Amino acid sequence: MILGTMYYQHRRSKSYHNMISRIKMKLGRMLGLDEIRWRSCPNGLYSVNFHRIGSMQETEFDPCVYSCTAVELDRHIRFFKQHFEIIDLKTLSELIKERKKLTSKFMCLTFDDGYIDNFSHALPILKSNNVSATFFIATGLIGSTIVPWWDKIAYLIKYHQPKTLRLDAWKDEVVYVNSQEQFIRSVLHAVKSCKLPAQAQIELLEQKLLHQNGYPRPEFMDWHHLNDLIKSGMEIGAHSHNHDILTKLSEDELSYELNHSKMLLETQLKSRISAFSYPxxxxxTYNKQVIDELKSTGYDLAFNFQPGINTSPCNTPYDLHRFPIAPGMIEEDIKRMFSYAKKY
Ligand SMILES: [Zn+2]
Structure with missing residues (x-):
């Protein structure tokens, strides 16, 4: 009950903040303030996050994990280079350690999950633009035959095409309204909001849809790809081992997720892993217990997946905000996303 109330309050304050932000954006546009706000963006750390690069129409898996096409990625990076000083995490760690006031607009480029298109599509673009990025890897997906829970759910929906879905443990039934992509998004939201582990929910969905045919091959990098990323001047961070939501885990499971992913990456890549991004x-999806465990495991930095400008990253090294890049964004959208963002 208490948890339910907290969840409701969190949802309410989030949607209230989103509403205020939308009103501000609308007013700003009407009054012609966009350019003034963009020019007055404060110094600080602006981190952006990508997941998959490519065409979301062509995948058998989750289309909602796509951030942009390769052409869009190239355009975004050229734009970022014009307006920000792109730094790697090593430099960011030093700035944080020295507790220096940021006197410029810095940016970190990050990619989550470790999909193969990060290597085939993103790496050549990063190299040709001469910038470094960090790839946060869920080690359990590297070079394995495991299809992650969000891709399984999207595949089940695409394969069986149900128009409604409901599990007893979900708050509501999810109904197909506008598009398959929207339906997948809503089902994923129901799974994330449910207290049951994702894999348990998938087994229930498989039973419900009478699914017996397995899944296509997963599309993740292997250890050779990760070693090549490092040789090309990129950085690697951890993103847990099984990509479970950390606040749903027992103490032992949490410790395993943070320790095992770090140990595997350090052994295979022969370099120290000091940064983490929360699944x-x-x-x-994270709290004080998770942050304390990160500190004792030897991580120096951790990124969330909520938009915001980090004006003093040295005060919140385990809660660094990142802007999500979404398909179809153009320069104006990105400028407005930064201009009206919350400052931390
Ligand atoms: Zn992830």
């Missing part, structure tokens, strides 16, 4: 990354 899913909204406020409910």
């Amino acid at each position: 899913v990354g909204n406020k409910s």
